[in-house]
Amino acid sequence: MLSCHTTWYIVPLIEEAVSVEVAREYPMVRTCPFDPPPEMAEIQAGERVLRVRHWDGTQPWLVTGYDQVRAILTDPRVSADTDLLGYPHPSAGSAARRRVTKNFINMDNPEHDRQRRMLTRDFMVKRMQAMRPTIQALVDGLIDEMLAGPNPVDLVEALALPVPSLVICDMMGVSYTERDLFHELSRTMISRLSTPEQAVGALNGMLEFMSRLVDEKTAHPGDDLISRLVTTQLQPGHLTRDDVVQMCQLLLVAGHETTANMIALGTLTLLERPEALAELRDATDPAVAEGAVEELLRYLTILHVGRRRVATEDFEFEGVRIRAGDGIIVDHAVANRDPVAFEHPDELDIHRKARHHLAFGYGIHQCLGQPLARVELAVVYSTLYRRIPTLRLAVPLEEIAFKHDNVVYGVESLPVTW
Amino acid sequence: MRVTIDQDKCVGAGQCVFAAPDVFDQRDDDGVVVLLDEEPPAEQWEATREAAHVCPALAILVEG
Ligand code: HEM
Ligand code: SF4
Numbered sequence: 001m002l003s004c005h006t007t008w009y010i011v012p013l014i015e016e017a018v019s020v021e022v023a024r025e026y027p028m029v030r031t032c033p034f035d036p037p038p039e040m041a042e043i044q045a046g047e048r049v050l051r052v053r054h055w056d057g058t059q060p061w062l063v064t065g066y067d068q069v070r071a072i073l074t075d076p077r078v079s080a081d082t083d084l085l086g087y088p089h090p091s092a093g094s095a096a097r098r099r100v101t102k103n104f105i106n107m108d109n110p111e112h113d114r115q116r117r118m119l120t121r122d123f124m125v126k127r128m129q130a131m132r133p134t135i136q137a138l139v140d141g142l143i144d145e146m147l148a149g150p151n152p153v154d155l156v157e158a159l160a161l162p163v164p165s166l167v168i169c170d171m172m173g174v175s176y177t178e179r180d181l182f183h184e185l186s187r188t189m190i191s192r193l194s195t196p197e198q199a200v201g202a203l204n205g206m207l208e209f210m211s212r213l214v215d216e217k218t219a220h221p222g223d224d225l226i227s228r229l230v231t232t233q234l235q236p237g238h239l240t241r242d243d244v245v246q247m248c249q250l251l252l253v254a255g256h257e258t259t260a261n262m263i264a265l266g267t268l269t270l271l272e273r274p275e276a277l278a279e280l281r282d283a284t285d286p287a288v289a290e291g292a293v294e295e296l297l298r299y300l301t302i303l304h305v306g307r308r309r310v311a312t313e314d315f316e317f318e319g320v321r322i323r324a325g326d327g328i329i330v331d332h333a334v335a336n337r338d339p340v341a342f343e344h345p346d347e348l349d350i351h352r353k354a355r356h357h358l359a360f361g362y363g364i365h366q367c368l369g370q371p372l373a374r375v376e377l378a379v380v381y382s383t384l385y386r387r388i389p390t391l392r393l394a395v396p397l398e399e400i401a402f403k404h405d406n407v408v409y410g411v412e413s414l415p416v417t418w
Numbered sequence: 419m420r421v422t423i424d425q426d427k428c429v430g431a432g433q434c435v436f437a438a439p440d441v442f443d444q445r446d447d448d449g450v451v452v453l454l455d456e457e458p459p460a461e462q463w464e465a466t467r468e469a470a471h472v473c474p475a476l477a478i479l480v481e482g
Contacts, residue, residue: 074476113429120430120449355437356472364429366474371432 023059026052026329027305033402034269034300035346040064040334049318052329056095060088060327061320062306066338066358068318069307069330073363077313078328080365082106087310088327090407091192093199100203103246105254105365112364115247118233119368122171122225128371131167135379138166143387152394152417159384160263160414161256164376168255172248173224174213182209186253192305192405206253210245225251251369258302259373261403261410263380266296268400268414269348270385271393276350281385289382292350293374296381298357299348301333304409307361332358390418419463419482421470423453427477434473438465442478451477 028037043050048065063072072078081087082098083106089095098106104115121127139159146158161183169176188194188202213226218234221227226248233239239247270277280292306329311322322328336357337345343352360367367373385391393400394415401412421441430449434442441462443452458466470478 074474116429117448117450120444121447123432124430124444124446124449125432125435126444355433355468360431360474362474364475366429366431366433368429368431371436374436 023051023053026054026062030402030404033400034272036301036304036331036333036337040331041337041346044334044338049320054088054327054329055091056089058086058088058327060086060329061322063328063330064334064338066335066341069332069335069358070362072309072317072328072330073307073361073365075315077311077315078309079108079312080106080112080309081108082308084310084312084325086325086327088308088329090305090308091194092196093192093194094407096196097189097199097203100200101207101246101249103243103250105250109364115239115243116364116368118229118239119225119247119251122228123368123371125371128375131372132375132379135163135167135375136383139163139379139383140387143384147388152415155267155414155416156260156264156411157413159380160260160267163263163380164256164259164373167372167376168252171225172251172255173217173222173226174252178209182206182252183256185209186257189253190257190407192407203249206249207245210248210252211241213248214241214244254367255369255372257408258369259376261302261408262296262300262373262377264414265300265302265410266377266381267384267391267416268393268397268411269296269300270381271391271416272397273348276348277385280350280381281389283382286378286382288350289378290374291352291354292381293377294354294357295348295350295352296377297359298336298342298354300409301336301357301359302409303359303361303407304333305407306331306333307365332361388418391416392418419458419460419466419480421453421456421458421466422479422481423451424477424479425450425452427475429475429477431474434469434478437469437472438462441466442469 028039030037044064048068049061049063051059052062054060063069104112142159142162146153165179166176185202185206188198217227217230221231229244234241234244280288309328311324311326311328314323336359339345360370394417403410403412428451432444434451435444441455441458443454445452467480470480
């Protein structure tokens with residue numbers, strides 16, 4: 001099976017003068033849009049833990065091996081607290097944004113588990129599976145509209161963004177008519193090209209939006225997640241108003257950006273691999289689409305700038321001495337290509353057992369929304385190619401713009417025709 | 419095979435329910451793991467081991 005057909009070079013956007021002897025610069029640059037940067041595999045084969053040079057001149061540790069990534073993400077001497085000195089922020093914009101916001105994705109225990117448990121019931125596997133018929137109807141409706149509308153069309157606008165946005169808006173009780181506002185704010189927030197001022201401006205916009213919603217739900221509670229947080233957590237004093245606003249901001253952003261990119265980039269990946277696409281389209285067993293979801297998550301690992309952590313104690317790890325205050329970047333994208341955990345890791349094989357991938361992270365911060373993302377992706381991947389069997393790219397692959405400078409990888413747009 | 423769970427560690431990610439729905443469930447009020455079968459039958463062993471392997475919070479222990 002093919003792993004990459006295109007070998008054009010992408011211009012690095014984060015560039016600084018580097019003295020190579022000191023340490024290699026991280027992140028590196030992809031040469032194939034579907035694979036991690038080629039140097040990463042070399043590094044992984046040689047070193048599982050090493051110092052790298054970061055955009056801000058610091059030299060955090062980079063962890064590349066599957067077992068080592070899992071070990072770091074479950075180590076109690078390692079913190080996700082973005083306020084700690086040494087935390088390796090992925091960009092200046094992100095560092096500035098983290099000074100304004102704090103939610104449980106960047107808290108350690110016991111507070112992390114306390115807050116996360118207020119939400120786990122909403123994302124439980126059985127609840128998400130019960131939502132499947134609704135999501136199926138939504139996807140079918142959007143495909144009906146696509147077929148009745150202009151051809152070619154941008155799949156990002158027609159399907160990839162609407163599916164997760166409509167679902168998370170409905171769960172949270174956010175009006176979908178506000179989507180232009182929060183899509184735009186969220187884009188600016190997570191782009192590595194945003195200046196610190198832009199990133200913080202967008203975050204503040206998002207927090208104001210959420211704050212307004214919390215007020216509305218306090219005045220008129222409905223049957224939705226935000227109303228439930230207000231009545232069961234905020235009003236009895238288990239959470240502050242700011243906690244609720246921050247939590248909701250996290251859910252809205254995480255709930256649509258990620259899945260949207262998996263739908264569009266996953267579709268492009270499959271269109272480039274017609275055999276895999278045909279097998280998925282013709283399969284009658286729903287387990288095939290479910291397996292394809294796991295494999296595409298693994299293969300594409302769209303949160304592609306690594307999970308960021310900081311050591312809170314000195315400890316020995318794989319022959320190196322990590323000290324309190326050292327930044328640690330675990331690159332779960334390259335760990336998902338580790339031959340130790342996946343045979344022929346650079347092949348996309350929709351039939352492999354891939355559920356142990358790290359695309360949702362690992363440890364206590366492993367994705368809360370994964371049961372929802374899995375249902376959304378399984379419905380889209382098992383419906384779109386069946387309903388539009390002649391679906392294909394409307395432009396040459398070379399014209400597709402990839403989100404190299406976004407915390408969430410994907411395509412800017414995906415013009416398709418049928 | 420004997421399975422034990424640590425509900426205090428669980429973060430409700432639901433990986434175990436995906437892997438072995440006959441052995442694990444999630445509590446209705448907070449999504450925390452519940453064990454349906456402490457000694458699952460042989461045909462559940464592979465799925466149960468997978469559940470323990472993918473649990474991100476190391477909350478599942480499988481012996482035997
Ligand atoms: C394909 C889709 C998705 C991918 C690849 C993904 C990936 C991830 C990853 C890698 C993390 C770990 C962060 C870390 O360790 O620092 C995470 C955390 C999280 N995700 Fe997702 N995610 C997806 C969809 C969703 C959805 C649909 C939601 C729903 C609201 C969501 C909500 C969250 C939340 C709240 C956290 C923080 C969990 C914690 O810190 O305990 N994600 N996600
Ligand atoms: S996989 Fe682990 S953390 Fe997730 S629900 Fe099961 S026991 Fe809890």
